[in-house]
Amino acid sequence: MDDYISLVNSGILNLFVGVILLLVTIVCIIFLRKGWSQAKTLGVTQAELKKIVVNSVGISLVPSIPIVLSVMVMVPVLGVALPWLRTSVIGSANNELIAATMAAEATGVEFSANGMTMPAWINAAWAMTLGCSIALPIVLVVLKPVCRTYDTFRQKDSRWIGIFSLCALITVIAAFSVSNAIKGAMPTIVIVSCFVFSYICTLVAKNPKLKWMKDYSFPLTILFGLVVSLVVSPIIS
Amino acid sequence: MSDFEKLMHRYGRIYGWAMLLAISAFPVMASIYFGIWPDLAVIWPGVLTMWILMASYVLSEMIAFPPILGPGSLYLTYITGNLQNQKIPCALSAMSVAGIETGTEKANAVSVVAVAVSSITTTIIIALGILLMTPLKPVLNSEFLAPAFNNVVPAIFGALAGMWFLKEVKVSVASILICILGLLVLKIDMQWVLLGGIVLTVLVARGMYQAGIIGKEKETDKEKK
Numbered sequence: 001m002d003d004y005i006s007l008v009n010s011g012i013l014n015l016f017v018g019v020i021l022l023l024v025t026i027v028c029i030i031f032l033r034k035g036w037s038q039a040k041t042l043g044v045t046q047a048e049l050k051k052i053v054v055n056s057v058g059i060s061l062v063p064s065i066p067i068v069l070s071v072m073v074m075v076p077v078l079g080v081a082l083p084w085l086r087t088s089v090i091g092s093a094n095n096e097l098i099a100a101t102m103a104a105e106a107t108g109v110e111f112s113a114n115g116m117t118m119p120a121w122i123n124a125a126w127a128m129t130l131g132c133s134i135a136l137p138i139v140l141v142v143l144k145p146v147c148r149t150y151d152t153f154r155q156k157d158s159r160w161i162g163i164f165s166l167c168a169l170i171t172v173i174a175a176f177s178v179s180n181a182i183k184g185a186m187p188t189i190v191i192v193s194c195f196v197f198s199y200i201c202t203l204v205a206k207n208p209k210l211k212w213m214k215d216y217s218f219p220l221t222i223l224f225g226l227v228v229s230l231v232v233s234p235i236i237s
Numbered sequence: 238m239s240d241f242e243k244l245m246h247r248y249g250r251i252y253g254w255a256m257l258l259a260i261s262a263f264p265v266m267a268s269i270y271f272g273i274w275p276d277l278a279v280i281w282p283g284v285l286t287m288w289i290l291m292a293s294y295v296l297s298e299m300i301a302f303p304p305i306l307g308p309g310s311l312y313l314t315y316i317t318g319n320l321q322n323q324k325i326p327c328a329l330s331a332m333s334v335a336g337i338e339t340g341t342e343k344a345n346a347v348s349v350v351a352v353a354v355s356s357i358t359t360t361i362i363i364a365l366g367i368l369l370m371t372p373l374k375p376v377l378n379s380e381f382l383a384p385a386f387n388n389v390v391p392a393i394f395g396a397l398a399g400m401w402f403l404k405e406v407k408v409s410v411a412s413i414l415i416c417i418l419g420l421l422v423l424k425i426d427m428q429w430v431l432l433g434g435i436v437l438t439v440l441v442a443r444g445m446y447q448a449g450i451i452g453k454e455k456e457t458d459k460e461k462k
Contacts, residue, residue: 020259020262021360023255023256023259024256024316024360025356025357025360027256027316028313028353028356031313031352031353032349032350032353034241034309034349035310035348038342038346039343039346039347042342044347052330052334055327055331055334055351056330056350056354056358057354059323060323060327060354060355060358060359060362061358062389062392063393064323065362066386067362068362068366068377069377071363071366071370072374075370087318087363088359089318090318092319095287095291102282102283103283106279106280106283119276122268122271122273122275123275123280125264125267125275126264126268126275126277127275127283127284127287129260129261129263130280130284131283131284131286131291133257134287134291134292135295135315136253136257139299139315140253140315142299143246143299144246147246147303150303151238160446161340162338162340162341164340165305166339166405166408167405167408167438168302168304168305169305170405170408170409170438171412171434172302172325172431173402174398174415175416175430177394177395177397177398178413178417178421180394181391186384187388188391190392191398193395194395194399195395195396195398195402199399202399202403215334217333217400218326218333218396218400221396222392222393225391225392225393226385226392229387229392230381230382230384
């Protein structure tokens with residue numbers, strides 16, 4: 001067992017993952033610079049862009065915590081390198097866990113700190129990579145023709161395509177909200193309270209003195225939802 | 238297609254394939270290093286299951302997201318993952334902060350900024366989480382904080398609903414009813430509800446648009462300007 005853990009935590013694996021994540025970060029910086037200069041060309045001010053950066057950091061912080069928790073669940077079983085890579089790029093923690101568990105069990109071992117073996121780990125690494133990376137090649141092939149099709153529609157009726165994109169957005173939000181709400185009372189209360197709080201923030205932000213609320217209403221609403229869940233959860237249970 | 242969109246497609250494809258190759262190199266490198274190769278006969282059913290599960294989601298996402306976010310942020314999102322819980326909320330919040338409508342050139346540009354910043358933030362947080370795993374473990378695993386961590390996604394979508402549903406109330410009500418019907422009454426899988434929901438909501442909105450019920454306000458706004 002000690003051999004297994006020391007093997008899957010070997011420095012060279014961690015170094016390899018570090019290099020891959022550095023490359024991904026460089027790609028993000030390249031995109032960031034291009035997006036930034038394009039936004040400025042189109043008239044988005046430096047101050048607005050700075051607000052967007054602060055907002056994006058704030059919004060990304062809280063959802064990162066469950067990802068870190070998933071890594072903590074996987075590390076005792078799979079070592080540091082594999083969960084670190086798979087949760088930092090492409091994959092969602094849940095899918096990665098499903099793929100790893102299926103591979104381990106198909107190998108005939110239990111997906112636990114004591115049950116794993118090196119062949120099972122190799123199978124899990126391949127299953128996670130092959131199974132959970134499929135979305136990216138599909139997008140790389142399909143996205144350009146899809147965008148071209150939308151462009152054709154946009155040229156015909158730009159106002160309608162605006163409504164179309166709003167319809168798509170509203171449906172995405174509605175579908176995820178309903179799918180979370182039907183899981184129980186607690187998520188329903190959180191969704192409804194966040195909806196109301198967000199609306200109140202929008203109303204408050206109409207006051208010229210409280211205009212700053214508009215910039216921070218989204219992260220504030222998420223924090224409000226989390227506080228609601230902490231307060232209401234003991235009462236419900 | 239604008240020059241920026243063309244550039245994003247070119248960059249997205251080049252860097253997307255390069256990153257896919259780099260990420261896929263990890264198990265290859267591990268197999269060479271340990272001298273152990275996978276038993277493909279054992280793992281293929283699991284891999285196939287994941288492909289079926291994920292392909293249906295990507296299909297619906299490819300209908301839903303390109304008109305909202307634009308290509309640049311989508312390529313980056315699929316390289317770095319966490320679409321629904323991080324990248325979409327960040328991009329939408331960025332549009333709201335800058336007062337930009339979805340589907341415009343400006344929206345495409347600020348989405349790229351928001352998604353790139355979000356990706357870098359998440360990479361740093363996960364790395365810090367691993368470095369500080371031992372001291373953080375009791376805090377993150379505490380029973381007191383568990384309800385908060387379990388309700389991050391509902392909080393995100395409640396907040397998004399508050400930001401966007403009231404922009405077209407009639408369409409939003411129709412969309413919510415369609416999703417409730419699909420998920421709660423007919424118990425259809427999420428990815429198909431997403432796909433069917435978009436089609437039905439667009440059809441309802443198209444009817445409203447042609448009848449002049451929606452889409453009028455923006456025209457008046459433009460006239461004022």
